[in-house]
Amino acid sequence: xxxxxxxxxxxxxxxxxxxxxxxxxxxxxxxxxxxxxxxxxxxxxxxxxxxxxxxxxxxxxxxxxxxxxxxxxxxxxxxxxxxxxxxxxxxxxxxxxxxxxxxxxxxxxxxxxxxxxxxxxxxxxxxxxxxxxxxxxxxxxxxxxxxxxxxxxxxxxxxxxxxxxxxxxxxxxxxxxxxxxxxxxxxxxxxxxxxxxxxxxxxxxxxxxxxxxxxxxxxxxxxxxxxxxxxxxxxxxxxxxxxxxxxxxxxxxxxxxxxxxxxxxxxxxxxxxxxxxxxxxxxxxxxxxxxxxxxxxxxxxxxxxxxxxxxxxxxxxxxxxxxxxxxxxxxxxxxxxxxxxxxxxxxxxxxxxxxxxxxxxxxxxxxxxxxxxxxxxxxxxxxxxxxxxxxxxxxxxxxxxxxxxxxxxxxxxxxxxxxxxxxxxxxxxxxxxxxxxxxxxxxxxxxxxxxxxxxxxxxxxxxxxxxxxxxxxxxxxxxxxxxxxxxxxxxxxxxxxxxxxxxxxxxxxxxxx
Amino acid sequence: xxxxxxxxxxxxxxxxxxxxxxxxxxxxxxxxxxxxxxxxxxxxxxxxxxxxxxxxxxxxxxxxxxxxxxxxxxxxxxxxxxxxxxxxxxxxxxxxxxxxxxxxxxxxxxxxxxxxxxxxxxxxxxxxxxxxxxxxxxxxxxxxxxxxxxxxxxxxxxxxxxxxxxxxxxxxxxxxxxxxxxxxxxxxxxxxxxxxxxxxxxxxxxxxxxxxxxxxxxxxxxxxxxxxxxxxxxxxxxxxxxxxxxxxxxxxxxxxxxxxxxxxxxxxxxxxxxxxxxxxxxxxxxxxxxxxxxxxxxxxxxxxxxxxxxxxxxxxxxxxxxxxxxxxxxxxxxxxxxxxxxxxxxxxxxxxxxxxxxxxxxxxxxxxxxxxxxxxxxxxxxxxxxxxxxxxxxxxxxxxxxxxxxxxxxxxx
Numbered sequence: 012x013x014x015x016x017x018x019x020x021x022x023x024x025x026x027x028x029x030x031x032x033x034x035x036x037x038x039x040x041x042x043x044x045x046x047x048x049x050x051x052x053x054x055x056x057x058x059x060x061x062x063x064x065x066x067x068x069x070x071x072x073x074x075x076x077x078x079x080x081x082x083x084x085x086x087x088x089x090x091x092x093x094x095x096x097x098x099x100x101x102x103x104x105x106x107x108x109x110x111x112x113x114x115x116x117x118x119x120x121x122x123x124x125x126x127x128x129x130x131x132x133x134x135x136x137x138x139x140x141x142x143x144x145x146x147x148x149x150x151x152x153x154x155x156x157x158x159x160x161x162x163x164x165x166x167x168x169x170x171x172x173x174x175x176x177x178x179x180x181x182x183x184x185x186x187x188x189x190x191x192x193x194x195x196x197x198x199x200x201x202x203x204x205x206x207x208x209x210x211x212x213x214x215x216x217x218x219x220x221x222x223x224x225x226x227x228x229x230x231x232x233x234x235x236x237x238x239x240x241x242x243x244x245x246x247x248x249x250x251x252x253x254x255x256x257x258x259x260x261x262x263x264x265x266x267x268x269x270x271x272x273x274x275x276x277x278x279x280x281x282x283x284x285x286x287x288x289x290x291x292x293x294x295x296x297x298x299x300x301x302x303x304x305x306x307x308x309x310x311x312x313x314x315x316x317x318x319x320x321x322x323x324x325x326x327x328x329x330x331x332x333x334x335x336x337x338x339x340x341x342x343x344x345x346x347x348x349x350x351x352x353x354x355x356x357x358x359x360x361x362x363x364x365x366x367x368x369x370x371x372x373x374x375x376x377x378x379x380x381x382x383x384x385x386x387x388x389x390x391x392x393x394x395x396x397x398x399x400x401x402x403x404x405x406x407x408x409x410x411x412x413x414x415x416x417x418x419x420x421x422x423x424x425x426x427x428x429x430x431x432x433x434x435x436x437x438x439x440x441x442x443x444x445x446x447x448x449x450x451x452x453x454x455x456x457x458x459x460x461x462x463x464x465x466x467x468x469x470x471x472x473x474x475x476x477x478x479x480x481x482x483x484x485x486x487x488x489x490x491x492x493x494x495x496x497x498x499x500x501x502x503x504x505x506x507x508x509x510x511x512x513x514x515x516x517x518x519x520x521x522x523x524x
Numbered sequence: 525x526x527x528x529x530x531x532x533x534x535x536x537x538x539x540x541x542x543x544x545x546x547x548x549x550x551x552x553x554x555x556x557x558x559x560x561x562x563x564x565x566x567x568x569x570x571x572x573x574x575x576x577x578x579x580x581x582x583x584x585x586x587x588x589x590x591x592x593x594x595x596x597x598x599x600x601x602x603x604x605x606x607x608x609x610x611x612x613x614x615x616x617x618x619x620x621x622x623x624x625x626x627x628x629x630x631x632x633x634x635x636x637x638x639x640x641x642x643x644x645x646x647x648x649x650x651x652x653x654x655x656x657x658x659x660x661x662x663x664x665x666x667x668x669x670x671x672x673x674x675x676x677x678x679x680x681x682x683x684x685x686x687x688x689x690x691x692x693x694x695x696x697x698x699x700x701x702x703x704x705x706x707x708x709x710x711x712x713x714x715x716x717x718x719x720x721x722x723x724x725x726x727x728x729x730x731x732x733x734x735x736x737x738x739x740x741x742x743x744x745x746x747x748x749x750x751x752x753x754x755x756x757x758x759x760x761x762x763x764x765x766x767x768x769x770x771x772x773x774x775x776x777x778x779x780x781x782x783x784x785x786x787x788x789x790x791x792x793x794x795x796x797x798x799x800x801x802x803x804x805x806x807x808x809x810x811x812x813x814x815x816x817x818x819x820x821x822x823x824x825x826x827x828x829x830x831x832x833x834x835x836x837x838x839x840x841x842x843x844x845x846x847x848x849x850x851x852x853x854x855x856x857x858x859x860x861x862x863x864x865x866x867x868x869x870x871x872x873x874x875x876x877x878x879x880x881x882x883x884x885x886x887x888x889x890x891x892x893x894x895x896x897x898x899x900x901x902x903x904x905x906x907x908x909x910x911x912x913x914x915x916x917x918x919x920x921x922x923x924x925x926x927x928x929x930x931x932x933x934x935x936x937x
Contacts, residue, residue: 079768100770115768117761118925120754128758129769131751138749179769 029091030055030218031076031187036085038071040424045071046082047242053187053235058209058219060229060250063239063262067456069222070112072239073189076220077109078102089187103130108185110176112192112222112454116164123147123160126179150181154208169196169318177208188212189220194228195454198317198482198520206232224262224456226255238262259457275472277492278308281343282476283329283445288337290324298324299335300500306445311467311477313491313508315484317520321500322480323364326449329478330354330361341445355384358444362435362451364480366427370434373423377415378404380422381437388441403440411436412462428459435463439470446470449480464490484516496520543863545717547856555846556856557717559691559708561838562724564845567799569837570736571596571808574791575815576822576829577739578623578784583824583927584747585780586760586773587634590645592788593812594652595626599792601656604675604803605663607796612682615797616732616790623789624782626652631781635774638930649812657805664803673805675796682798687726732798737830739787744826756780760924763931773931788812824923854891858884 031053038046045068053059063069074080076087078096086093089105096102099109116125123140126147132139144160151158156174164172173193180188190209194202209219209232223229229236230250238245238261245261253261283306290299299321306312316322328335331351339347341357349357363369371380378397381404382389389400404418411432415425422430435451448467452460467490471477481487487494488508496504496519504519548556555561575592582589589595602622607615626648633644657672664670669677686692692702704726707719747753756776758766763773791811796803814836821835822828842849861883868877 077768098770098772099768103770109768111768115762115765117758117765119761119922120758124754124758125765128754128766129771131754133751136750136752138751138754140749 028054030089031220032088033072033076034086034088036072036075036082036087038068038075038080038082044242046075049085049239049242049244051237051244052247053218053220055218056213056216057234058213058221058232060221060223060233060236061239062222062224062226062229062236062258063456067239067262068242069239070191073109073191073220073222076102077107077189100129103183103185106184106186107189108180108183108187109189110173110180110191110193112195114172114176116172116175118165119163121161121163122158122167122175125164125175126160126182128179130183147178147182151178154181154211170198170201173197173205186216187218187220189222191222192224192454193221194223194225196318199484202228226258226262226457230255230258262457273468273472273492275309277310278474280308281305282308282341283478284338284340285329286338286340288325288328288335288339290321290328290333290335292324298500299328301337302497302500302502303337304495304502306476306478308476309471309474310492311471311479311490313487313494314478314480314497315487315494315516315520316480316482316497318482320497320520322449322497325497326361326364326447326478326480329447330359360438360441360443360446362438362446362448364449364453366430366434371422371430374421376419376421377408377413377425377433378418380404380433381407381418383437385437385441407433407436407440410440411466428455431455432459432462435466439466442470442473443475445476445478447478447480450482451479452483452486453481460486487516539863540860541714541717543859544856545714547852547859548717549711549713551849551852551855553846553849553852554711554720555842555849556852557720558845559705559720559723559727561841561845561849562721563727563729565834565838565841566725566729566733567837568840568844569833570733570794571791571799571811572815572818572836573830573833574736574739574787574794575812576818576833577743577815577826578786578788578791578812579816579819580822580824580826580829581743581780581787582627582630582784583819583924584760585756585777585784586763586924586926586929586931587630587777587781588641588645588928589627589630589781589784589788590642590816591626591630591648591652591812592645592784592791592815593808593810594645594649595623595630595785595788596792596795596808596812597649597652597656598622598626599789600796600803600807601659601675601792603789603793604678604796607678607680608676608802611680612678612797615678616682616793619793619797620786620789623785623787623792625785626788627781627783627785628778630785631778634930635777635781638932641928641930656803660803660805669802675803678797678801681801682730682732684728684730686728691723691727730798732794736790736794740826740830747826752776752779757924759931760927763926763929767931767933774933777931788815791815820921820923823921851891851894854887854894858887858891861887 029052031051033049033051036046036049049068049072061069061072071080075082078099078101081095081097087096088094089107094105096105120128123144127143132142132146147160156178158171158174164175167175173196193205197205213219221229221233233250235247236250236253236258237247238258240262284304286303288299288302289297292298302325304312314322314325324333327333329339331349331354335347337347338345341354341359344357346354346357367373378401382395382400385403386395389396389403401418407413408415408418413425413429413432413436415429422433425433431452438446446467451467452463455463467477479487479490488511491508494506494508494511494516495502496506496516498520506515544557548554575596578592578595579589599619599622603615603619606618630644630648633639634641660672660675664675665672667676686700688700689703691704692700704719704723708716708723710716710719747757755766755771756779758771759773759776759780767773792808795807800807818829818832818836821832822830842853861880865877865880865884868880
């Protein structure tokens with residue numbers, strides 16, 4: 012920490028239009044340089060977007076601004092005075108609030124408890140719950156949010172959780188709001204609502220720092236855009252002066268790989284088929300109701316839908332994680348009575364929804380993660396063949412372009428995009444017949460996304476069948492040969508990607524049709 | 525809403541009382557609800573209750589505390605030493621300090637140095653066991669009545685109190701009437717049991733018991749109604765979220781473990797100062813672990829821990845006071861599980877049905893066939909009862925989400 016306090020005199024003017032100024036910020040973690048000499052100026056009462064690939068250092072930079080990390084060098088000025096936030100509470104006191112990408116909520120605590128935590132109204136240390144409730148209700152009403160303050164967070168949906176996060180920050184009287192990938196978890200309609208709220212906030216004088224890699228959204232909402240690549244700032248541009256392609260180029264540093272029409276044809280043979288698949292839920296409501304579909308050799312069938320309409324249960328049923336009624340066939344053999352392991356041996360592979368929860372052992376090394384599901388082929392008798400496992404992991408790393416110092420580091424060291432590449436690579440390495448890919452590119456950057464898409468296309472051209480579940484319409488439209496829309500546990504529509512537009516899809520996804 | 529809840533509780537307690545009373549009259553085993561049994565049960569409840577609360581405080585702040593047994597051992601030894609030297613009140617204070625020492629060791633190991641929480645707890649148990657033996661050799665050996673495995677007897681005991689007029693005893697030389705005792709001796713249906721139970725809870729009660737019972741509402745109030753409590757719970761539920769809001773998670777975990785250790789120490793102190801008048805090796809007899817079981821039974825809530833501890837204390841109390849009432853206890857268990865069985869049938873809860881059916885059949889067979897219970901079975905009875913109740917109690921457990929997960933502030937998450 013060698014923050015140059017000598018420079019503070021220059022920025023002490025109170026009329027400074029820039030409410031936040033970061034100068035020459037550098038930060039490294041063991042083995043990774045997250046930020047290198049980053050500078051950033053944010054004008055008061057604007058929405059300033061920070062875009063960059065995952066692992067580019069956006070989140071780290073914002074965590075530094077919020078006091079979660081301390082910079083190795085560089086200065087932070089807020090409201091014209093140079094400051095050093097040693098902890099988030101100091102940042103909060105200075106009016107900086109942050110909504111994290113992964114929600115920072117305690118599941119078993121109530122909405123109210125989560126909102127007031129850390130700045131509780133008290134009398135002699137005793138919580139003034141009545142006052143708190145009133146205050147939170149006021150704020151919620153002012154931005155048009157309705158929420159039961161006594162529910163535990165675990166009973167809320169994603170959109171509601173994000174509202175709790177925003178209320179939390181507003182409750183602290185933040186005038187600078189940092190939003191880390193706020194739209195990653197939202198459906199289009201919810202995104203619009205969020206943007207309306209944000210514009211209202213800016214009109215009231217709040218400054219918003221908006222981290223994203225969804226370029227259309229960034230172009231739509233922000234007043235200024237700063238692009239970060241590999242830990243350094245590349246440029247700060249106005250959304251009026253750039254278009255999507257230009258922005259993507261700045262982010263990736265080279266031309267985007269083109270999406271392109273497929274050169275190969277969909278095969279004849281059906282490789283995955285489900286007939287009247289039904290999953291009985293816990294409270295006698297069926298999350299999946301009598302769903303039938305086929306996926307042919309070399310075909311990608313996209314399942315579009317708002318999260319929570321049965322896609323998750325459908326994938327788990329196909330894999331055998333939950334019990335289901337109806338038949339599932341892989342290459343013509345009925346597998347509905349088989350165990351998960353037996354289904355995998357029939358050539359099934361699964362890219363799970365949540366790479367942290369189901370895809371990886373975060374604290375284990377990459378080669379151990381790469382080994383999962385392949386223990387059979389990478390062992391000698393009861394012993395793991397460590398050398399072959401490491402070698403196979405190195406192959407995955409090389410083939411799928413996972414950016415890592417080596418296969419020996421633990422998985423949590425990698426950025427989200429690189430973690431996902433490892434998960435995808437592990438599943439594609441053995442050339443499965445059928446791939447179930449659930450949100451294969453959720454929360455990863457454009458470069459990694461293109462790489463994952465390319466790999467899925469390549470395997471498809473080699474004859475692999477893919478069931479693609481995604482909330483990202485661009486992904487669904489770009490990859491699928493056929494689109495099924497899931498709503499409320501049923502397939503509500505089958506569409507051709509060429510004829511489908513986001514508007515049409517949106518209608519079916521929300522049950523408006 | 526609370527009114528219907530209170531009403532439900534009232535019905536439940538009345539039904540339980542009626543069953544107990546019927547079983548008592550049927551089998552002629554007055555010991556089931558005698559004030560002797562209840563009084564003993566209360567004394568046996570206290571250390572388990574405190575151990576359970578120690579576990580609750582630790583897990584609520586996010587750290588597993590397997591070392592409660594060891595902290596209790598510190599409590600018994602230091603408590604006995606303090607009581608032997610300076611009297612029982614100072615003894616209890618030393619017991620708390622001894623336990624807090626154990627809590628501090630656990631905190632430094634797990635919070636500061638990120639040692640595995642289970643390993644640290646086990647090490648504290650072993651360290652306490654052999655550590656106090658070493659201390660005994662230094663301090664107690666050669667003293668009258670003392671030795672390597674026990675301390676010299678204490679000269680004073682803690683004062684006890686009775687509820688005047690209702691439960692006998694003496695107030696400033698005046699011999700108070702014993703209304704509840706009279707009621708108990710009438711053996712009336714339900715009323716006699718009420719008399720016995722209330723007299724057991726109010727006759728000749730040690731002040732240490734009062735302190736222990738007060739710990740329950742005070743803990744609940746602190747944890748759910750104060751800023752400190754909310755922040756402490758948030759450290760156990762989601763330390764990352766708490767840290768992001770400026771809560772000093774590690775500091776709170778230190779506090780939580782100090783409180784946990786203090787309560788465990790007090791639990792030990794009640795064993796060596798209240799329940800007996802000297803320290804003896806092995807005095808804790810696994811109560812720290814039973815305390816952890818009651819914490820799970822109680823769903824990490826103070827009132828639940830109290831219920832679990834009372835249940836265990838009651839089973840052990842019967843065992844001590846009237847081991848020939850054990851067969852009556854089988855009938856009691858059979859009747860209770862019979863009621864639960866009916867409830868399970870009516871509400872069609874299949875998982876509950878199976879367990880209650882097993883409990884019902886087993887205890888009914890035991891009652892019909894066993895006349896004299898072997899000593900070894902009597903010894904294990906409290907554990908069996910706890911097991912049965914744990915298995916039949918149908919509840920959704922809500923442990924603190926991040927209890928047992930190490931937390932390192934300021935790392936990339």
